[in-house]
Amino acid sequence: MTLGTKLSVDQEYLKSFSEKHQEPAWLKNLRLQALEQAEDLPMPKPDKTKITNWNFTNFAKHTVDNEPLSSLEDLTDEVKALIDVENEDKTLYVQRDQTPAYLSLSQELKDKGVIFTDILTAAREHSDLVEKYFMKDGVKVDEHKLTALHAALVNGGAFLYVPKNVQVETPVQAVYVHESNDTALFNHVLIVAEDHSSVTYVENYISTVNPKDAVFNIISEVITGDNASVTYGAVDNLSSGVTTYVNRRGAARGRDSKIEWALGLMNDGDTISENTTNLYGDGTYGDTKTVVVGRGEQTENFTTQIIHFGKASEGYILKHGVMKDSASSIFNGIGKIEHGASKANAEQESRVLMLSEKARGDANPILLIDEDDVTAGHAASVGRVDPIQLYYLMSRGIPKEEAERLVIYGFLAPVVNELPIEGVKKQLVSVIERKVK
Numbered sequence: 001m002t003l004g005t006k007l008s009v010d011q012e013y014l015k016s017f018s019e020k021h022q023e024p025a026w027l028k029n030l031r032l033q034a035l036e037q038a039e040d041l042p043m044p045k046p047d048k049t050k051i052t053n054w055n056f057t058n059f060a061k062h063t064v065d066n067e068p069l070s071s072l073e074d075l076t077d078e079v080k081a082l083i084d085v086e087n088e089d090k091t092l093y094v095q096r097d098q099t100p101a102y103l104s105l106s107q108e109l110k111d112k113g114v115i116f117t118d119i120l121t122a123a124r125e126h127s128d129l130v131e132k133y134f135m136k137d138g139v140k141v142d143e144h145k146l147t148a149l150h151a152a153l154v155n156g157g158a159f160l161y162v163p164k165n166v167q168v169e170t171p172v173q174a175v176y177v178h179e180s181n182d183t184a185l186f187n188h189v190l191i192v193a194e195d196h197s198s199v200t201y202v203e204n205y206i207s208t209v210n211p212k213d214a215v216f217n218i219i220s221e222v223i224t225g226d227n228a229s230v231t232y233g234a235v236d237n238l239s240s241g242v243t244t245y246v247n248r249r250g251a252a253r254g255r256d257s258k259i260e261w262a263l264g265l266m267n268d269g270d271t272i273s274e275n276t277t278n279l280y281g282d283g284t285y286g287d288t289k290t291v292v293v294g295r296g297e298q299t300e301n302f303t304t305q306i307i308h309f310g311k312a313s314e315g316y317i318l319k320h321g322v323m324k325d326s327a328s329s330i331f332n333g334i335g336k337i338e339h340g341a342s343k344a345n346a347e348q349e350s351r352v353l354m355l356s357e358k359a360r361g362d363a364n365p366i367l368l369i370d371e372d373d374v375t376a377g378h379a380a381s382v383g384r385v386d387p388i389q390l391y392y393l394m395s396r397g398i399p400k401e402e403a404e405r406l407v408i409y410g411f412l413a414p415v416v417n418e419l420p421i422e423g424v425k426k427q428l429v430s431v432i433e434r435k436v437k
Contacts, residue, residue, distance in 0.1 A: 009062060011035065014152060017062070021120050024127040027134075034141050034151035041145040044245075046272050048330045048362065049301040054270055055243050056146055059184035059215045063155050066096035066179065079177055082204045082427060091116060093174045097183050098155045109168065115161040116172060119188050122159035130159060133192055137251040138221030146245050150186050150217045157188035160201060164225070168199040171233075171423060175204045178238060181211040187218045191232070195225040195254060201232050202424055207239035218246040226254035226281070233262040233424035237431055240268035240296055250277040252284040255310075261288040262419040264428040266435065270298055276305040279313040279344075290319040291415050291428060293435045294327030294359075305334040308344040308374075317348035320415045321361060322408055322436070328360035335376060336368040346376040353411045354384050355404065408436050 011032055018028035043051065069075065072085050075094070084090055091109065093116065094102035100118040109116070115126060123130050135141050141151040158174050176187060191201055205218070216238060222230050230250070238244055244267055250259035259277050277286035286306045294300055306315030317333045335346030346369075352361030365378035385407050393403035412432060419425045 022124055024123060026131050027123050031152045034148045037142055038145050038148035038152060041142060041148050044144045044146055046301040046303065047332050049299065051272065055213055056215055056245060060182040062153060062184060063098045064180045064183045066099035066101065068099065069094060069101045072102065076208055078208065079175060079206060082175055091170065091172045093118065093158050095156055095176045097178065097180050112166045113163040114166060114168060115159060117159055119154065119157035119159050119190065129161060133190055133223055137223050137253065138249040139219050139247055146217060150219050153186040154188045155186050160191045162193045162197040162199045164194040164196060166197045171200040171202050171421065173202045178207040179209060181209050184215040189220040191222045191230055193224045193228040193230050196227045198229040200421060202421055203234045205236045205238055207242060210239040211241040214242045216242050216244045220248040222250040222259055224252050224254055224257035224259055227256045228254055229258040231260045231420055233421040235264040235424060235427045235431060236267050238267045238269060242269040244269060244271045247274040250286065252277065252279045252281055252286060255281040256283040257281055258285040260420060262421055262424050263290045264424065264431065265290060265292045265302065266431045268296060268298060271300045273302045276307065278307050278309065279315060280309045282310040282312060284310045284313045286315045288317050289415050289418055291412055292321035292329065293432055294329050295324040295435055297326045300329040302329065303332040305336065306346065308337045308341040308346060311341060312343040313341060314345045318415055319350045320412050321352045322355060322411065323352065323359035323361045324355045326358040331363045332366065334366045337371050337374050337376065339370040341371050342373040344374045349379045352382045405436055
């Protein structure tokens with residue numbers, strides 16, 4: 001199979017890539033089977049967004065080699081601003097394109113059995129554990145062409161494992177730095193929280209270059225046991241030349257387990273974003289808060305789903321987006337209550353603010369309910385900046401541009417203020433300020 005015109009990615013290439021990284025047999029075989037499946041599987045069909053002409057497969061290089069960091073001081077100022085450089089006790093992974101460049105995990109967490117490392121090292125050193133969860137409970141290999149290509153071509157990412165009864169008090173952070181114009185990133189993040197454990201994970205995707213036509217295919221999987229809790233924060237800030245498919249999925253397997261998402265989706269390029277939380281266990285809880293700012297000529301599609309299987313499960317979706325210039329977006333919010341999920345509660349709110357005549361936003365709240373004894377609700381709105389608000393601010397001597405910025409901050413604040421992770425909140429505010437100038 002050939003993906004793109006510049007690089008032939010076939011079975012032989014994958015065999016040699018797998019052997020170079022000393023991967024276990026199961027991962028090598030999974031790659032080869034996935035590549036074969038990708039030939040026949042269809043592309044995903046995001047609602048109301050045509051992606052037939054988007055580039056998800058044509059890239060110059062599958063990997064590039066970067067140097068590990070001798071010190072965090074070697075990072076650019078823009079990347080350093082995302083990290084508490086002075087904190088010597090931080091748990092941090094930095095990846096430069098595909099290269100694991102820096103890893104710090106406290107001895108205390110190691111002693112408690114916490115595993116935090118890059119995904120390919122994890123596959124070698126914790127093979128049975130990774131195999132047990134990799135594309136099993138979360139995203140399946142054969143869902144469509146992009147999930148199969150992802151499984152075949154995984155070349156970066158992280159593995160975070162928290163054993164039973166371990167509470168990780170300080171956030172675990174990963175920073176994925178896009179530095180090369182030529183490469184594609186197939187990043188996989190796998191987080192497993194066993195019974196009665198808890199962890200907060202924060203990741204940043206940031207471009208320091210602006211290629212003409214780069215491909216990013218990102219999948220994250222979160223699995224929780226009984227009474228386990230994972231809070232997952234992310235700020236995506238990839239440049240306009242990057243076409244992104246990102247799929248973040250949670251599987252709340254255990255009774256009374258909890259998965260919370262705090263997502264700042266700030267990419268400047270065309271983006272398909274899926275975020276699904278499956279509430280399998282009774283008493284499980286899912287909460288997704290999303291902030292989006294679109295600008296330029298980008299097209300974006302955001303689908304957020306919480307699917308209830310367990311009794312007395314609770315799911316909350318809150319999304320606010322701002323569209324500038326000629327940007328267009330689709331916001332799909334889906335709350336689904338399966339038969340048998342009695343006493344479940346599904347709530348959602350999606351709001352889009354359009355700042356210019358050419359900007360477009362579409363909010364589609366969807367409730368699918370197959371059980372009687374449940375509660376559910378939704379709210380959605382799409383509109384432009386209220387001229388009365390602007391007039392009021394300008395009548396107080398505030399220039400029009402500044403007045404518009406204040407309106408935007410006011411619109412996004414209900415979501416930003418609710419984000420459970422202070423670091424994500426600060427990073428997000430900084431990116432928003434830059435994007436709405």
